[in-house]
Amino acid sequence: MKKLINRQAGPVGRWALGLLPFVVLVVLYLVASDARLAANPNDKLLPDLASFVDAIQRMAFEPSKRSGEYLLWVDTLASLERLAIGVAVSAALGLVFGIVTGALPLFRAGISPLVTGLSLVPPLAILPILFIVFGLGELAKVMLIIIGITPFLIRDLQQRAAEIPAEQLIKMQTLGANTWQIILRLVWPQVMPRLIGAVRLSLGSAWLFLIAAEAIAATEGLGYRIFLVRRYLAMDVILPYVAWITFLAFAIDFALARYSRWRYPWFHQAG
Amino acid sequence: MATIELKNLWKEYGDQVVLERLNAEVEEGEFVTVVGASGCGKTTFLKLLLGTESPTRGQLLLDGKPIPDEPDESRGIVFQRYSVLPHLNALANVMLCGELETSRWLGRAFGDTRKRLREQAVAMLESVGLGGALDKYPHELSGGMQQRLALAQALIKKPRILLLDEPFGALDPGIRRDMHQLVLKLWREQALTVFMITHDLAEGFYLGTRLWVFDKDRLDPQTPESYGARITYDLPVGDSDKGTLQSISQNVNDTSRLLQGAIR
Structure with missing residues (x-):
């Protein structure tokens, strides 16, 4: 028998071991739910599987009695739209400012302290200001995401742009490149896969800010719905919504990772 | 006319003298190999040629004009x-x-x-x-x-001048020999002026037209940084005997050992 530290899981074993905790969690939930429902059939805290199916059916596949909309899809579309606009604007800002401050020392000296200072402001603390300035419309919610993740993106990309080996910057100059060409042909392409990585890391925060903003002021959206049905202790809606949000987050992350591997093979295979 | 001229060239970083009193002329089409112990300013000299560092005193001239102080296509x-x-x-x-x-x-x-x-x-x-x-x-x-x-x-x-900074230092010996042949071939075809930095003495003796040894001819064991390195040997390649190689090798090794000891 080999020592534990030397033992590896086979391909099947790895899947089995990976799934095991999920299965355990589901079983624990079902047992607990069963026990509570046996004591009180009207318990709302841990609904059984049938209530979930029922709730999903109601939210996703039947028009709402009040508005005639399919709520889950309306919410998903609204939230994804805000997230996409917020993250896209942040990524663009992060890319531009990250490259400018990372590649050009004069700009770094001027801009970097400001960005560092701004990044220390807790975004949720200025949410009221956003609502006052931008009103309760879409703009305030998108702005919260932008304010929340842009400083991180700028600082990360500045670091990455500054990390490009000096040899390569010198090489470009000996090939006759001016500053603009160095940025266009060396810094920008090398920073792009880093941008995707940084966006992946910041998506967690982006979701956090999105749901926080929706919870406070919105008329549709995944975060809005969760906080709305909380008033009725509707765990049968909240838990599927949380699972759905988690799945969306996972799918976006997975898609970005795949895209990066496909588009920037030199970045992922170099070692 | 000399392509590159070193006129009483000094490079200092604060109290630390890296290069001192360098005087030399290099003609178009020469292949200069620069050897020396680590810490004897070979790379600093290359940075001066490249323009990423500027001389503290003296002049480094390209075609009679100070060499541009940033890298360019020359x-x-x-x-x-x-x-x-x-x-x-x-x-x-x-x-x-x-x-x-x-x-x-x-x-x-x-x-x-x-x-x-x-x-x-x-x-x-x-x-x-x-x-x-x-x-x-x-x-x-x-x-x-x-x-x-x-x-x-x-x-x-x-380019008029090709700078090689230990280009083959990380390669296996067999591949290194192939690369030597390639560099010599390209140098002849394109009529380049080449400066090649290497820590492999044998490489310096075999490649190119001219060998420079950077070494500290004055050495204070307590504060080795108070004197800079100079060009202690400037030899035409192919015109030196085994004895010279051995004595250079001895000097370089002594300096190297002393510098290493001082750093520790």
């Missing part, structure tokens, strides 16, 4: 590492300088220009033996092939 370079751009394949790496020249704002060439640049790049790559690896990324190439690519990339620009 001086090509091959480093030991990071010389080629990892995000471009071999062909794109070599086409790059033509693209930068023809397209000021996009840095990319299209149509007929692109076709012409491509043909030149393919010919260049074939001449360094990379004709079969046009679409390979640098990480897919071996160390020797990466340095071949770096040479092709630097030489297609037709």
Whole structure:
């Protein structure tokens, strides 16, 4: 028998071991739910599987009695739209400012302290200001995401742009490149896969800010719905919504990772 | 007229003297190999030639004028590492300088220009033996092939001066010999002026037309940084006997040991 530290899981074993905790969690939930429902059939805290199916059916596949909309899809579309606009604007800002401050020392000296200072402001603390300035419309919610993740993106990309080996910057100059060409042909392409990585890391925060903003002021959206049905202790809606949000987050992350591997093979295979 | 002149050249960083009283002239088409212990200013000298560092005293002249104080296309370079751009394949790496020249704002060439640049790049790559690896990324190439690519990339620009910073230091001996042949061939074909830095003395004795040894001829064991290195030997290559090699080797090793000891 080999020592534990030397033992590896086979391909099947790895899947089995990976799934095991999920299965355990589901079983624990079902047992607990069963026990509570046996004591009180009207318990709302841990609904059984049938209530979930029922709730999903109601939210996703039947028009709402009040508005005639399919709520889950309306919410998903609204939230994804805000997230996409917020993250896209942040990524663009992060890319531009990250490259400018990372590649050009004069700009770094001027801009970097400001960005560092701004990044220390807790975004949720200025949410009221956003609502006052931008009103309760879409703009305030998108702005919260932008304010929340842009400083991180700028600082990360500045670091990455500054990390490009000096040899390569010198090489470009000996090939006759001016500053603009160095940025266009060396810094920008090398920073792009880093941008995707940084966006992946910041998506967690982006979701956090999105749901926080929706919870406070919105008329549709995944975060809005969760906080709305909380008033009725509707765990049968909240838990599927949380699972759905988690799945969306996972799918976006997975898609970005795949895209990066496909588009920037030199970045992922170099070692 | 001398291409490069060193006139009483000093380089100091604060109290630390790296190079002192360098005087030399290098003609067009010479192949100068620079050897010396680590910490004797070989790389600093290369940075002066490249323009990323400026002399503290004295002058470094190119065609009678001070050498430009930032890197430009008059001086090509091959480093030991990071010389080629990892995000471009071999062909794109070599086409790059033509693209930068023809397209000021996009840095990319299209149509007929692109076709012409491509043909030149393919010919260049074939001449360094990379004709079969046009679409390979640098990480897919071996160390020797990466340095071949770096040479092709630097030489297609037709620089007047080619700087080599321990270009073969990380290569296996057999591959290193092939690379020597390649460098000599390219030097003859393109009539380049070459400065090659190496810590391999034998390499210096065998390659090129002229050997410079950087060494500290005054050495204070307590504060080795108070005196700089000078060119202690300036020999035509192929005109020196085994005894010279041995005595140079002895000097360089002594300095090296002393500097190492002082650092510890």
